[in-house]
Amino acid sequence: MRCPFCSNEETQVKDSRPTEDGTAIRRRRYCPDCSGRFTTFERVQLRELMVVKKSGRRVPFDRDKLMRSIQVALRKRPVDPERVERMVSGIVRRLESLGESEIKSETVGKLVMEALKMLDDVAYVRFASVYKNFREAKDFEELLGELSGEDDNGETGDN
Numbered sequence: 001m002r003c004p005f006c007s008n009e010e011t012q013v014k015d016s017r018p019t020e021d022g023t024a025i026r027r028r029r030y031c032p033d034c035s036g037r038f039t040t041f042e043r044v045q046l047r048e049l050m051v052v053k054k055s056g057r058r059v060p061f062d063r064d065k066l067m068r069s070i071q072v073a074l075r076k077r078p079v080d081p082e083r084v085e086r087m088v089s090g091i092v093r094r095l096e097s098l099g100e101s102e103i104k105s106e107t108v109g110k111l112v113m114e115a116l117k118m119l120d121d122v123a124y125v126r127f128a129s130v131y132k133n134f135r136e137a138k139d140f141e142e143l144l145g146e147l148s149g150e151d152d153n154g155e156t157g158d159n
């Protein structure tokens, strides 16, 4: 495992034990080059999931990316990393249990918001505001697309 601080590839495992809920192995690692310490989690991956963006583009579901966006929302919040880890595992399990190999990015966003709501109010508001702004920006683009590509067809919307 490469050191995230100095990119040295020879890091050492100092401690290895299951997480509280037994779904992952938590390893504490040490980098002899820069003395950096970091933690990795090893877990079962049941299946490959694809996320379908609003644009229709498909990208492989990336747990680490999801974790990073959640960590941005949780910045400086007093939340135990193991709880965050469990929350993300819960989201992934729910995504997997949908039984679909392709999942809308919207669905992922909704699950994250639901989970954050129970974990930390501040993080929830942060995530929701980013997510909502993003959606509104998209909606706005779509509206512009409609306006520029559509002639007046007589619809007034009130009859």
Ligand SMILES: [Zn+2]
Pocket (backbone or CB within 6 Å): 003, 004, 005, 006, 007, 008, 031, 032, 033, 034, 035, 036
């Ligand atoms: Zn290092």
